[in-house]
Amino acid sequence: xxxxAESGGGLVQAGGSLRLSCAASGRTFASHVMGWFRQxxxxxxxxxxxxxxxxxxxxxxxxxxxxxxxxxxxxxxNLLLQMNTLQPADTAAYYCAASKRALGLPxxxxxxxxWGQGTQVTVSS
Numbered sequence: 385x386x387x388x389a390e391s392g393g394g395l396v397q398a399g400g401s402l403r404l405s406c407a408a409s410g411r412t413f414a415s416h417v418m419g420w421f422r423q424x425x426x427x428x429x430x431x432x433x434x435x436x437x438x439x440x441x442x443x444x445x446x447x448x449x450x451x452x453x454x455x456x457x458x459x460x461x462n463l464l465l466q467m468n469t470l471q472p473a474d475t476a477a478y479y480c481a482a483s484k485r486a487l488g489l490p491x492x493x494x495x496x497x498x499w500g501q502g503t504q505v506t507v508s509s
Contacts, residue, residue, distance in 0.1 A: 386410045386482045386498045393478060393503030400470050400507070406463035406480030406500055414438075414458040417483040419496060420465045422476035422505075432478070433465065434489040443489040447473070470507045477502040 419434040433454040481496035
């Protein structure tokens with residue numbers, strides 16, 4: 385089992401940057417594909433980015449490609465999301481998630497078994 389805890393959210397002006405961190409407990413972090421999702425009020429949870437077991441492969445939603453970067457440090461059991469050129473449309477609660485799927489980079493929420501509690505990101509115009 386993996387327990388996840390996000391941090392790093394906050395209020396930022398449009399065009400600014402934030403870096404989200406997700407600390408994982410347990411010895412099996414390196415055996416899970418990791419992802420970031422977000423959910424704005426009144427909207428469904430949306431895929432943001434995913435990263436493979438060793439970090440060699442990444443995948444992004446079109447809405448964040450070129451602005452966000454996902455990375456992981458398996459030695460520190462940590463997942464990061466660097467967010468640049470933030471826009472008001474990026475305002476949402478951001479969640480990290482862990483998947484036991486060994487192949488591919490899942491983009492659907494149901495493909496992830498473990499979730500953090502979320503951290504709020506608010507981008508003002």
